[in-house]
Amino acid sequence: xxxxxxxxxxxxxxxxxxxxxxxxxxxxxxxxxxxxxxxxxxxxxxxxxxxxxxxxxxxxxxxxxxxxxxxxxxxxxxxxxxxxxxxxxxxxxxxxxxxxxxxxxxxxxxxxxxxxxxxxxxxxxxxxxxxxxxxxxxxxxxxxxxxxxxxxxxxxxxxxxxxxxxxxxxxxxxxxxxxxxxxxxxxxxxxxxxxxxxxxxxxxxxxxxxxxxxxxxxxxxxxxxxxxxxxxxxxxxxxxxxxxxxxxxxxxxxxxxxxxxxxx
Amino acid sequence: xxxxxxxxxxxxxxxxxxxxxxxxxxxxxxxxxxxxxxxxxxxxxxxxxxxxxxxxxxxxxx
Numbered sequence: 001x002x003x004x005x006x007x008x009x010x011x012x013x014x015x016x017x018x019x020x021x022x023x024x025x026x027x028x029x030x031x032x033x034x035x036x037x038x039x040x041x042x043x044x045x046x047x048x049x050x051x052x053x054x055x056x057x058x059x060x061x062x063x064x065x066x067x068x069x070x071x072x073x074x075x076x077x078x079x080x081x082x083x084x085x086x087x088x089x090x091x092x093x094x095x096x097x098x099x100x101x102x103x104x105x106x107x108x109x110x111x112x113x114x115x116x117x118x119x120x121x122x123x124x125x126x127x128x129x130x131x132x133x134x135x136x137x138x139x140x141x142x143x144x145x146x147x148x149x150x151x152x153x154x155x156x157x158x159x160x161x162x163x164x165x166x167x168x169x170x171x172x173x174x175x176x177x178x179x180x181x182x183x184x185x186x187x188x189x190x191x192x193x194x195x196x197x198x199x200x201x202x203x204x205x206x207x208x209x210x211x212x213x214x215x216x217x218x219x220x221x222x223x224x225x226x227x228x229x230x231x232x233x234x235x236x237x238x239x240x241x242x243x244x245x246x247x248x249x250x251x252x253x254x255x256x257x258x259x260x261x262x263x264x
Numbered sequence: 265x266x267x268x269x270x271x272x273x274x275x276x277x278x279x280x281x282x283x284x285x286x287x288x289x290x291x292x293x294x295x296x297x298x299x300x301x302x303x304x305x306x307x308x309x310x311x312x313x314x315x316x317x318x319x320x321x322x323x324x325x326x
Contacts, residue, residue, distance in 0.1 A: 010271055014287040017271060019280045026283060038288045045282040048268070059276045119265050158269070160276035196273040199266040230270070239274060 006238050017045055051120065052157075059164075063157025064120050068150050071113045074106075075147050082152035083145060086127050092180040093142060095134045104135035110143050118202075120157040121150070125202040126188065130179075164194030168230065168245040172223045174215045178204075185209050187219040191226060193234075199226060216254040223247055 005022030007029055016033075020026045033039055045053050054061040072078055101107055111131050118125040124146055131139050172189040179186065184207070190200035201222075209215035227245050234241060249255060257263055275282050300318040 008271065008274070010267065016285040016287070017268070018283045018285065019271065019275045021278065021280060023281065026281070030283070030285065033285065040286045040288050042284040042286055045284040048284060049265075051268070053272075053282070055282075060272055060282075062272065160269075160272045162276050162279055164273065164277045166274065166277055193270060193273040194277055196269070196276065198269040198273050230266070233267070233270065237270075237274065 008237060012049060015048060017048060050116065059159055059161040061157060061159050062120055063155055064117055065155050065157075067113070067117060068154040071110070071117070072147060072151060072154075074113070075110055075144060077144065077147055077151070080148065080151075083148045084152060086124060086146060086149050087142065088145075091142075093130055093134075093139060095181045096136075098136040098138040101135050101137060101140060107135045107140050107143065110140075110147070114143065114146060117150075122190065122197065122200050122202075123156075124150070125200070126186070129186070129202050129204060158197055160196045161194070164196055166194055166234070166239050167241060167243060168193055168227060169248070170223050170227060170245060171248045172216070172219045173250060174212065174219050176212060183208060185212075185215040187215060187222070189219060189223045189226075191223070191230065193230075199230065201226075212251055213253045213257070216249055216251040217257060220247060220249055220254065220258060 005020060005025055007018065007020030007022070007025045009029065010017040018026055018029060020029075030041060034041075044055065047053065050064055050067045051062050052065055054063075111128070114124060114128045114131075118128060127142075127146060131143060169192045170189060172187070174185045174187045177183045177185055182204075184205045186202065186204045188200070188202040190197055192198065205215060205218065209218065224247065227247065231241050231245065249258075272282075274280070301315045302318055304314075304316060
């Protein structure tokens with residue numbers, strides 16, 4: 001950071017992204033890096049950690065098209081037709097239903113890839129998180145269905161608009177004891193910076209909650225931690241939040257509890 | 265990944281330029297060919313006269 005602007009510098013092992021408000025400063029930093037390390041300049045950001053970046057006039061579009069194509073090849077589903085919905089209606093995937101897979105390696109590969117894919121495809125995160133603990137034939141069929149669904153829309157992704165505001169907005173929710181094995185709730189939340197989705201989570205609770213009020217309250221508490229961290233991060237980037245961050249929830253009794261100052 | 269997305273949101277909203285660089289060679293935990301001795305970083309309690317021999321390659325050494 002200097003008086004003439006700020007340069008942000010993100011390093012992942014050997015890959016580096018640089019952005020900044022001042023082109024001169026960026027060039028200076030690049031020259032410094034070249035002088036110190038043996039480095040390659042890749043120009044404008046197009047590909048990073050499996051994410052493809054497309055620069056448009058009204059913003060940046062991010063998707064994992066190649067990653068999805070590779071996943072389809074891995075699952076050997078190139079020629080098959082696609083489906084419009086992610087999962088069958090009203091089906092619960094139990095842990096001990098159906099026969100165990102003889103060789104679950106491919107299944108775990110597919111599930112792992114799908115989890116990484118949720119970065120730009122938050123629509124599949126609720127279904128994917130259900131397949132983490134078991135590897136049976138029924139589950140593999142369901143995972144194949146997700147890949148069929150992805151075949152219908154392999155280029156979808158996230159869009160980051162220009163001139164979007166830099167204020168956080170967050171939403172949290174929970175399902176109703178969705179896990180058929182443990183009766184645990186699944187919580188979900190997403191965090192927007194302006195209108196760009198930057199953080200989201202879909203996770204089965206690690207303990208049993210006894211009411212929807214309790215589970216929503218726990219979710220809101222988790223989201224609060226994330227908000228505090230991200231507000232701090234943005235402050236370090238010199239884009240501090242000017243207002244308090246709204247956190248939206250839909251459970252009336254939870255809202256009553258969290259807005260009552262006596263409980264804090 | 266949240267940080268990458270935060271980066272993008274800031275970049276897009278302020279119409280900044282985004283550049284990418286790549287370190288050409290990285291060697292993680294390579295076996296050592298040569299003998300290298302080093303001083304420990306400041307903050308670690310050592311006697312000022314001690315020198316330490318490096319047994320495994322450190323990230324970014326080569």
